Amino acid sequence: MGAHYCAICKQTTFSGKKHVFGKSHQSRLRVVLLKFTEKVKEARRTLKKPQVEKFDCTQHKQKIWCYCCEVEIERNVTDDNMTVLYGGVIEHMATPEHKNKTHKFWWDNKADPKLKDKVLFTAEEAERFKAEVSEVLETFVEKEDEYIKQEAKFIRAQEKHRQEVMQTLLERKEEPELSNGPNSSRLSAEVPVSSQLQSRGWGQQMGNAFADSMSEVTQTAAGQGLTFIGYQDSSTSGNVHTGAVPPWLQDDPLEGTSGAAPQKEIGPSLQDFLKQKEQEKLKKLPPNRVGANFDHSSHTDANWLPSFGRVWNSGRRWQSRHQFRQEERQKRKQKKQHGTESSKKAKMTEQLSSSGV
Amino acid sequence: MSLFLPKLTCKKDIDEAIKGVAEKVVVLRFGSDDDSVCLQLDEILSKTAHDLSNMASIYIVDVDKAPIYTRYFDISYIPSTVFFFNGQHMKVDYGSPDHTKFVGSFKTKQDFIDLIEVIYRGAMRGKMIVQSPIDPKNIPKYDLLYHDI
Numbered sequence: 001m002g003a004h005y006c007a008i009c010k011q012t013t014f015s016g017k018k019h020v021f022g023k024s025h026q027s028r029l030r031v032v033l034l035k036f037t038e039k040v041k042e043a044r045r046t047l048k049k050p051q052v053e054k055f056d057c058t059q060h061k062q063k064i065w066c067y068c069c070e071v072e073i074e075r076n077v078t079d080d081n082m083t084v085l086y087g088g089v090i091e092h093m094a095t096p097e098h099k100n101k102t103h104k105f106w107w108d109n110k111a112d113p114k115l116k117d118k119v120l121f122t123a124e125e126a127e128r129f130k131a132e133v134s135e136v137l138e139t140f141v142e143k144e145d146e147y148i149k150q151e152a153k154f155i156r157a158q159e160k161h162r163q164e165v166m167q168t169l170l171e172r173k174e175e176p177e178l179s180n181g182p183n184s185s186r187l188s189a190e191v192p193v194s195s196q197l198q199s200r201g202w203g204q205q206m207g208n209a210f211a212d213s214m215s216e217v218t219q220t221a222a223g224q225g226l227t228f229i230g231y232q233d234s235s236t237s238g239n240v241h242t243g244a245v246p247p248w249l250q251d252d253p254l255e256g257t258s259g260a261a262p263q264k265e266i267g268p269s270l271q272d273f274l275k276q277k278e279q280e281k282l283k284k285l286p287p288n289r290v291g292a293n294f295d296h297s298s299h300t301d302a303n304w305l306p307s308f309g310r311v312w313n314s315g316r317r318w319q320s321r322h323q324f325r326q327e328e329r330q331k332r333k334q335k336k337q338h339g340t341e342s343s344k345k346a347k348m349t350e351q352l353s354s355s356g357v
Numbered sequence: 358m359s360l361f362l363p364k365l366t367c368k369k370d371i372d373e374a375i376k377g378v379a380e381k382v383v384v385l386r387f388g389s390d391d392d393s394v395c396l397q398l399d400e401i402l403s404k405t406a407h408d409l410s411n412m413a414s415i416y417i418v419d420v421d422k423a424p425i426y427t428r429y430f431d432i433s434y435i436p437s438t439v440f441f442f443n444g445q446h447m448k449v450d451y452g453s454p455d456h457t458k459f460v461g462s463f464k465t466k467q468d469f470i471d472l473i474e475v476i477y478r479g480a481m482r483g484k485m486i487v488q489s490p491i492d493p494k495n496i497p498k499y500d501l502l503y504h505d506i
Contacts, residue, residue: 285380290480291443296379302368305429306375308446309485311455311501317446317485324429 007070008032008109020110029109036067037118040093043086044118047125050133051085052140064089068102068119082140084133093119094126361403362386364417371423374416376444382413382476387420387427387458388436395436398462405466412477434460434499442480449476451489454501461497468495 003012006019008028013019020026053060060083062075069092077087092098099120106116238244268276285292310320365371365385375383386402388395399417406415420427420435430439438459440447448456449472463469471490479487489496 282380286481286483288483289380289443290447290483290485291445292483294376294443294445296377296444298376300372300376304372305425306441306444306446308429309448309457310431311457328428 007067020108025109029111032067033111033115037115039064040089040119043089043093044121046086047090047121047129048132050087050129050136052133052136053083053085054144055079055081055083060085066092066098068105069098070101082137082144084137087129087133090121090126090129094121094123362399362406362415362417364419366419366422368423368425371416371418371426374414375441378414378441379443381411381442382447382473382480383441384413384415384473385418385439385441386416386436387418387430387432387439389419389421392435394462398436398438401463401466401469405469409470409473413473430458432458433501436460436462440476442476445480445485447476447480448486449489450486451491451496452493453496453499456486460499463491464495468492 003014004016004019005012006025009019009025055078060076060078063072064075065071066073073092074088075086077084077091102116102119105111106113305321305324307317308320308324309317310323365374371385374385384402386395386398388398402415402417406413409415418426420432430437439457440449440459446457449459450456451459453460459472463472468491475487475490
């Protein structure tokens with residue numbers, strides 16, 4: 001026969017059937033049967049008094065391992081609406097296959113025969129259970145129906161209450177509008193006439209303010225010996241009555257423009273960085289190159305000319321620029337003179353002046 | 358006339374170009390758009406402008422638009438080409454009577470490229486006048502007679 005796999009000890013033994021008589025096997029078997037019979041005992045408890053509950057997928061999908069048949073069996077019987085607790089266990093254990101397998105298991109593992117009856121249900125027991133379950137089911141369904149009806153009643157009552165509240169609110173809003181319309185116009189027209197009328201108007205306005213507190217501004221005001229400076233329009237920003245953001249918490253747009261910098265950037269700016277990068281690049285160039293210190297951004301007037309070396313210039317380059325300026329000036333002078341004096345004389349002076357330069 | 362080279366039309370533009378271009382050779386071509394030699398030169402300048410973009414900025418100036426510069430640089434023949442570096446005028450010894458400007462057109466593009474490179478290197482070494490690398494045969498011949506010198 002060779003190797004023998006023991007399901008209880010979960011190991012392969014080569015000593016043959018001898019293994020089941022061993023101490024370790026028997027102790028393990030005792031533990032296994034203790035657990036198994038415990039579960040079956042619970043099922044047996046429900047046999048007399050079946051329990052039906054509302055289906056709960058977290059609890060009622062449990063499974064039990066039947067050691068005798070070596071299969072997984074459903075603990076409860078359910079139709080996704082309600083659950084019969086331990087229905088699956090009882091059903092399985094009443095089957096003749098389970099009975100046969102149990103006998104075999106007990107024989108194979110040399111278990112205590114007294115315990116055998118604990119894991120077996122007779123056919124009569126199962127029948128009785130089924131009958132009782134059907135009764136319980138009926139009562140359960142009735143109870144459920146009643147509960148649903150109660151819930152529906154409660155929801156309907158709530159809805160009705162809500163409707164009533166809404167209705168009262170709407171009515172209250174319409175009422176002050178009607179009263180305010182003519183009254184306020186009259187008030188604005190004849191403010192100083194009667195203080196009685198005014199006080200009544202005030203009272204009504206206060207009532208108004210409770211109804212819609214969003215647009216709340218002083219509309220009428222009068223006092224003896226006080227100066228009226230005009231009503232303040234704060235419809236867009238709100239005021240102290242409406243709970244708007246106070247001015248000291250708002251940032252002033254005017255101040256931002258007049259101030260030096262509203263959001264001063266921390267650290268060097270991008271421009272500075274680019275300039276610095278450019279400077280670094282320039283550092284690599286030879287320091288004695290032509291125009292190394294020339295200020296490219298220097299502002300110059302309209303008469304600016306680059307320093308230019310003339311063909312036979314012996315001095316500095318800027319000297320040729322000065323020379324050119326002088327010539328220009330003389331040319332202009334010469335033009336003026338040209339109008340008054342004769343052309344010959346002008347030529348003479350030009351020659352003289354240019355030779356002087 | 359070249360459509361591909363920037364044109365400077367007034368004294369202020371020329372000032373800006375000379376002053377503003379940093380660490381690069383500024384090439385000012387004085388001439389007129391309808392002159393045939395100017396067209397030849399412009400062809401060479403525009404074809405090489407991209408290759409020389411790291412070393413030189415090339416501009417076209419009409420002699421009639423900026424008379425003050427024309428007088429100042431004493432331009433009597435067109436086209437005349439003047440070179441600047443960092444706002445300083447660069448002289449080149451072409452072997453011709455005038456060191457201040459190149460008169461006429463270059464024979465090949467390579468001549469112009471060589472010249473720019475020599476000017477650039479010379480300027481980087483701090484030289485205000487450089488020796489022209491162009492073969493004297495390829496430099497246009499002309500005579501200048503200077504007044505009262």
